[in-house]
Amino acid sequence: MTIKQPDGEASAALTLNMSQKRLRHRPRRAYLKGGRELLTLFLVLLLLSPFLWMVIMAFRPAADVFDLTLWFHPTVDAFRALRDGNFLASFSNSLWVSAISTVLSLVLGVPAAWVLTRWRFRARSQVALWILVTRMAPPIAFTIPFFLAWRWLGLLDTVIGLSIVYLTFNLAIVIWLMQTFFAAVPVALEEASWLDGCALWRSFWLISLPLVKPGLAATAILCFIFSWNDFFYALILTRTHAITAPVAIVNFLQYEGWEWSKIAASGTLVMLPVVAFTLLMRRYLVHGLTAGGLKD
Numbered sequence: 675m676t677i678k679q680p681d682g683e684a685s686a687a688l689t690l691n692m693s694q695k696r697l698r699h700r701p702r703r704a705y706l707k708g709g710r711e712l713l714t715l716f717l718v719l720l721l722l723s724p725f726l727w728m729v730i731m732a733f734r735p736a737a738d739v740f741d742l743t744l745w746f747h748p749t750v751d752a753f754r755a756l757r758d759g760n761f762l763a764s765f766s767n768s769l770w771v772s773a774i775s776t777v778l779s780l781v782l783g784v785p786a787a788w789v790l791t792r793w794r795f796r797a798r799s800q801v802a803l804w805i806l807v808t809r810m811a812p813p814i815a816f817t818i819p820f821f822l823a824w825r826w827l828g829l830l831d832t833v834i835g836l837s838i839v840y841l842t843f844n845l846a847i848v849i850w851l852m853q854t855f856f857a858a859v860p861v862a863l864e865e866a867s868w869l870d871g872c873a874l875w876r877s878f879w880l881i882s883l884p885l886v887k888p889g890l891a892a893t894a895i896l897c898f899i900f901s902w903n904d905f906f907y908a909l910i911l912t913r914t915h916a917i918t919a920p921v922a923i924v925n926f927l928q929y930e931g932w933e934w935s936k937i938a939a940s941g942t943l944v945m946l947p948v949v950a951f952t953l954l955m956r957r958y959l960v961h962g963l964t965a966g967g968l969k970d
């Protein structure tokens with residue numbers, strides 16, 4: 675049986691036909707790609723519209739705060755009013771509380787996660803489970819115990835007391851997240867450092883910890899956001915000296931009327947630290963949220 679090869683004319687016709695099909699499909703692909711980009715842009719604007727509108731309200735004059743026109747004379751009177759009031763002190767309290775609780779959570783939780791990942795002991799799985807149990811109950815269930823204990827210890831209305839409360843909730847998140855990242859680090863690297871004379875904790879500090887920097891960044895952002903956005907415990911456990919920014923914003927909702935310009939201005943300021951922190955860590959954040967799911 676012989677296979678007849680196509681002659682030159684037939685081959686040229688076949689090539690021309692395939693090229694015409696590609697040209698016909700190319701505009702359709704371009705339209706689909708453009709449609710996806712427009713849909714993505716629309717969804718992004720839809721999700722960001724409340725935040726954009728809040729920023730616009732912050733710079734509007736108080737008399738025109740509900741005006742729907744996009745063209746107006748911007749003013750910073752609302753921000754000046756925040757400076758003259760007590761909001762900056764509350765903003766500073768939020769920064770201190772979030773920073774202290776995040777740092778303490780990482781200092782205590784990261785070594786604990788490494789130990790639970792590397793050491794093989796009988797109750798290892800039970801210990802990890804009991805750590806997770808602390809996050810299973812709703813936070814409101816611990817309100818009365820915290821309030822009574824903090825009143826007896828003299829920690830009510832203090833930055834340290836509120837930081838310790840957030841530490842108890844963030845610690846479980848840090849341990850469980852960092853366990854995944856440490857599990858992705860090959861044990862052979864640590865064993866090689868031991869053969870070179872490196873001590874146990876020195877191996878942790880010089881070998882394991884630098885390899886999980888993306889995980890540290892992602893975990894730190896999650897802890898910071900939880901502490902920064904909390905309203906309930908800050909309302910219950912503070913009175914005047916340790917009031918945080920979310921509680922201070924509620925003080926603008928008065929019986930005489932709601933001060934919408936101050937609410938929008940304070941909300942804009944409250945967003946800035948989280949946005950800035952996330953932008954600084956974005957290079958590690960994306961890698962950290964995905965690298966923990968891979969195991970070499």
